[in-house]
Every structure is written in structure tokens, then in C-alpha cells.
Amino acid sequence: MLILKTNLRYKKITVKVGSNVLTKSDGTLNDANISHLVDQIAFLHQNGVEVVLVSSGAVAAGRGEIGNGRKLDTVSARQLWSAVGQVKMINKWAEAFNNYGIVCAQVLTTKENFSDRVHYLNMKNCISTLIEHKVIPIVNENDTISVTELMFTDNDELSGLIASMEDSEALIILSNIDGIYDGSPELPESKVIREITSKSKPLNEAISTNKSSFGRGGMLTKYHIAKKVAKGGINVHIANGMKENTLLKIMNPAEDFIHTTFLSENKKSSNVKKWISYSESFAKGELVVNQGARDALLSSQATSLLPVGVISIEGTFEKGDLVKIKDKDGKLIGIGKSEYNSEKAEKYKGNKNKKAVVHYDYLYIME
Numbered sequence: 001m002l003i004l005k006t007n008l009r010y011k012k013i014t015v016k017v018g019s020n021v022l023t024k025s026d027g028t029l030n031d032a033n034i035s036h037l038v039d040q041i042a043f044l045h046q047n048g049v050e051v052v053l054v055s056s057g058a059v060a061a062g063r064g065e066i067g068n069g070r071k072l073d074t075v076s077a078r079q080l081w082s083a084v085g086q087v088k089m090i091n092k093w094a095e096a097f098n099n100y101g102i103v104c105a106q107v108l109t110t111k112e113n114f115s116d117r118v119h120y121l122n123m124k125n126c127i128s129t130l131i132e133h134k135v136i137p138i139v140n141e142n143d144t145i146s147v148t149e150l151m152f153t154d155n156d157e158l159s160g161l162i163a164s165m166e167d168s169e170a171l172i173i174l175s176n177i178d179g180i181y182d183g184s185p186e187l188p189e190s191k192v193i194r195e196i197t198s199k200s201k202p203l204n205e206a207i208s209t210n211k212s213s214f215g216r217g218g219m220l221t222k223y224h225i226a227k228k229v230a231k232g233g234i235n236v237h238i239a240n241g242m243k244e245n246t247l248l249k250i251m252n253p254a255e256d257f258i259h260t261t262f263l264s265e266n267k268k269s270s271n272v273k274k275w276i277s278y279s280e281s282f283a284k285g286e287l288v289v290n291q292g293a294r295d296a297l298l299s300s301q302a303t304s305l306l307p308v309g310v311i312s313i314e315g316t317f318e319k320g321d322l323v324k325i326k327d328k329d330g331k332l333i334g335i336g337k338s339e340y341n342s343e344k345a346e347k348y349k350g351n352k353n354k355k356a357v358v359h360y361d362y363l364y365i366m367e
Contacts, residue, residue: 009253010169010235012050015041016159020176021241022057022089027064029057029092033242037174038096040247041136045102049251050131052166053104053138054159055093061085082143093138103135108142114161115282120275124165131166157278160225164232164274171229172250173222174241179260180223196262198231226262228277233268237261269364276322276335276364283324283335285315285342287357294327297334297365304356305336305363310349317342325358337362 062085293309
């Protein structure tokens with residue numbers, strides 16, 4: 001165990017562990033990796049760090065336990081494997097933490113649980129209560145009942161939402177490669193990008209779109225999620241969880257450990273804006289705005305969306321529903337909570353003398 005001789009970098013973190021870190025190539029659980037991760041998390045926990053763990057691996061573990069069996073459709077296979085694998089996964093975590101006298105708890109969720117602000121706050125309260133009682137929450141998507149159209153992209157998206165919801169100081173994503181490269185990781189000339197800020201050039205074309213053996217996502221997903229989380233005021237670290245003491249090295253400010261860090265913007269988003277930022281798929285309608293409104297929304301000055309800037313309304317929605325805001329070319333500008341139902345929004349569009357259709361406090365602007 002690496003002994004830290006300095007203050008820990010963070011006091012509140014969310015750690016996401018990918019399937020390829022937790023399982024072997026045959027899909028069975030990697031006991032040695034799980035044990036080593038628990039050694040590190042236990043050390044941090046015992047030194048006052050609040051840790052929320054987002055654990056993949058259930059589907060892979062289930063498939064490794066019972067095999068492919070008879071031919072099943074994608075949804076049924078995922079339900080079968082996750083139902084079997086989740087039991088093995090949580091028992092493995094519980095046994096390992098028990099060696100340190102630490103209690104962990106299973107928190108299963110679906111994307112739909114975050115569609116409503118009340119459900120969102122209920123989830124937040126659940127995890128916060130566990131942390132207050134020194135219990136380590138282990139969060140995973142409930143694949144047994146998730147509807148395909150409303151599933152998280154993968155647990156990277158879930159971990160970003162959890163980190164934002166819990167106002168973590170950092171999100172640490174552990175994968176089986178060293179970070180985000182400036183080219184294909186297979187090429188010898190490719191190097192790990194050590195630091196990414198809001199001013200860094202876009203990397204969409206440079207990042208490999210290959211997905212891991214057992215996970216649903218890939219490095220491109222991690223990149224987009226990390227940028228969104230960092231925009232909300234939380235540092236993000238993407239590192240190789242297969243290496244020794246990766247977590248402790250990231251937590252040690254004096255350690256020059258090769259991985260990718262997304263430096264957060266200084267300004268933290270409000271909790272409401274954080275919730276809205278992950279709720280695009282739950283928007284009930286669309287507001288199309290003119291060039292003036294588009295420029296105002298994308299400027300550095302905080303502004304609400306006024307009816308005078310709206311040129312058309314799409315969809316049917318009620319007051320309080322989330323709506324997408326797009327420009328005339330169909331590009332998504334932001335997401336916000338409508339102050340009007342669709343009928344009134346249609347009636348008031350272009351009007352100079354009506355209150356905001358989306359108030360700034362309930363508006364999230366995309367990049």
C-alpha cells in the first residue's frame with residue numbers, strides 16, 4: 001500500500017470503475033483487482049474522504065457465470081446477465097470492504113429516476129444519508145428493468161450525474177488504458193493528453209471510437225461526459241485502474257502520475273442546472289430562437305430566454321416541463337424549464353412585453 005505523506009487532494013470523490021477493470025477476459029470477476037481497489041478506497045475512507053463508487057461489471061459477471069445460453073434478444077440477455085451478475089458483484093464488494101470493517105450499500109437506479117426533479121432529490125438524499133452514516137454507496141444502473149431507449153449511454157454518464165448530484169470535488173474514471181490519447185492508443189507515437197481545459201481544442205476526431213469488450217461506452221463517451229462534468233465545476237480524472245495504487249496516486253498532489261485530467265471551470269453550476277444538464281432526453285418540446293436570442297444565450301453575460309427571441313414552438317408541453325432550445329439551423333443551444341405551456345408559448349412568441357419563457361436560473365447552455 002502506498003503511504004501518502006501529504007494532504008489528500010480531495011475530500012469528496014466519485015469513483016467509476018469500468019467492466020474491464022473488474023472482470024477478466026473470460027468475464028469472471030477479477031478478485032485481485034477488486035481487492036486492490038478496496039484497499040485504496042478503504043484507506044481514503046479511513047482518512048476522511050467521502051467516496052461514492054459507481055461499479056460496472058454486473059452484466060459481464062453474469063455472462064461469465066452462466067454463459068450465453070440459448071439465443072436471446074439483446075434486452076433479455078442483458079436482463080438475465082445483470083440479474084445474476086449484480087448479486088455476485090455486490091457480494092464481492094461487500095466481502096472485500098468487510099475485511100476493513102466498512103459497510104457498503106447497493107443503489108440501483110435507472111435514467112428515468114432522474115427525469116423528475118423530486119425523484120432526483122430523493123436519490124440525492126438516499127446517497128447523502130448513506131455517506132453521513134459512513135456507508136460506501138455502490139451505484140449501478142438497474143439493467144434488469146431499464147428500457148433500452150432510456151438507458152444511460154453507459155456508467156460513465158451515470159457517474160457524471162452522480163458526481164454532479166453529490167457535488168463531488170472530483171470524478172475519477174478508471175478504465176484499462178492510461179487516459180485520452182492524441183491518436184490511436186495502439187500507435188507508438190500516440191501520447192496521453194495530460195490536461196484538458198475548456199479552452200483546449202476539440203478532440204472528437206483524434207479519439208478512438210472503439211468500445212471495450214464488456215462495456216457499452218468508449219473513450220469518446222468518457223471525453224464528452226468529462227467535459228460536461230468539468231464545466232459544472234468538478235475536476236475529472238481518466239486513468240488506468242489496472243495499475244498499482246492508481247487512486248492513491250491521483251489523490252496525492254505530489255505524484256506525477258500519467259493520466260488525463262479535465263480541469264474544472266472555477267464557477268460551479270447550481271444543483272438545478274446540473275440536473276437539467278443531464279435531462280436532454282426528457283425534454284417535452286422545443287423552442288426555436290432567432291439569431292439575436294442565440295447570440296445572447298451564448299454570450300458571456302447571464303441571460304434568460306425572452307418570448308421576443310422565439311420564432312417557433314414544437315411539441316406539446318406544460319409549464320415546468322423541460323424543453324430544448326435550438327437555433328434556426330436545428331443546432332441544440334440549451335435545455336431549460338419552460339415558464340409557459342406550449343399553447344401560451346405559441347401565443348406569446350415574438351412578444352416584447354412578456355416575462356421570460358425560460359429563466360436563466362433554470363437554463364443550461366450547451367457548449
